[in-house]
Amino acid sequence: MHNASYHGIPRVDDRRIVSGIIFVIRNGLRWRDAPTGYGRHKTIYKRFIRWSRLGVFNKIFAALAGKGGRPDQLMIDATHLKAHRTAASLLKKGLFPRRIGRTKGGLNSKLHAVCDGKGRPLVVALSEGQMSDYKGAALMLDALPRAKTLLGDRGYDADWFRAALADRKIAACIPSRANRRVPIPHDAVLYRQRHKIEIMFGRLKDWRRIYTRYDRCAHTFFSAICLAATVIFWL
Incomplete structure (x- = not known):
């Protein structure tokens, strides 16, 4: 600039x-x-x-989030962002994916995020709306900062994800899926703190062009998300 x-x-x-x-x-x-x-x-x-x-806004967000210090606790979750017809009108395939998919709620994108114990976003990723939570976690796995514990809902209860966290010496506080034959115990008291990442998504969605996606290109919409996250949580 x-x-x-x-x-x-x-x-x-x-x-x-x-x-x-x-x-x-x-x-x-x-x-x-x-x-x-x-x-x-x-x-x-x-x-x-x-x-x-x-990638200016992405780099600014990453730089400021990286200066927040090493967190003791991480939280992971994802939320859907509705795609307006002006964004979804060009759903055709092109050189760059638009990160718009179809779910029961219609056409939307999915924002995956990891935040610290204070509810400040550290890592964000954008995908098509139908992508599962644990596949979204795979997009952010290499960028996870070191921490003692990671909190996530049962959508992240996958053996490979728990093993990946264990390799990084991060304890998983994740409830077991209902179809697990032998449930894996978790700290229910600690798990209650996961509401902070829900609050973080709510604050991001207060920005109207985040709550509803109008941008056809994924990189411009993702830049808007990074800018909002920077202004709300890191400035």
């Missing part, structure tokens, strides 16, 4: 543009409805797209 001029026209300050991007995403506006005080809506939109393609 820089503030040089182009052909004699002063470049709109990047901080002003970022404020405009945040305003649009938080309030669920169309880009053309961005207040003029933030600059031309085309400028706001073009910089958001360009920075998204460069």
Whole structure:
């Protein structure tokens, strides 16, 4: 990000543009409805797209989350984000997957997340809505920070996932599925703290363009999620 001029026209300050991007995403506006005080809506939109393609917001989120210190406790969960018809209208296959799938609730995307004991997101991933929780966990496994315990609901009760956590010396606090012949015990008192990740998802969904996906491209929608997570939890 820089503030040089182009052909004699002063470049709109990047901080002003970022404020405009945040305003649009938080309030669920169309880009053309961005207040003029933030600059031309085309400028706001073009910089958001360009920075998204460069992974700027993803890198900012990862850098700030990485400075939060080593957590004693991790929590993992996933939530569905409804895809608006403007995002789902181009469901055709292309060079890059759109991360939109079909479930009983219609077309949606699924946000997988790992947060610390304070309910602050550390790792996030986006997938098609029909992806199972434990397959989503596999997307984030290599990025898991070191911790003593991981809390998850019974959707993460898979032998391979428990073994992967054990290899990382992370104790699993996960209730057993009903079809397990021999249930694996877990700390029920500790498990009650898992509500913090549900609160985290709720705060993210307060941003209207997160609650409903309007972006056709997965990288722009994921950038919006990373930006929201950064502003809400790490600034």
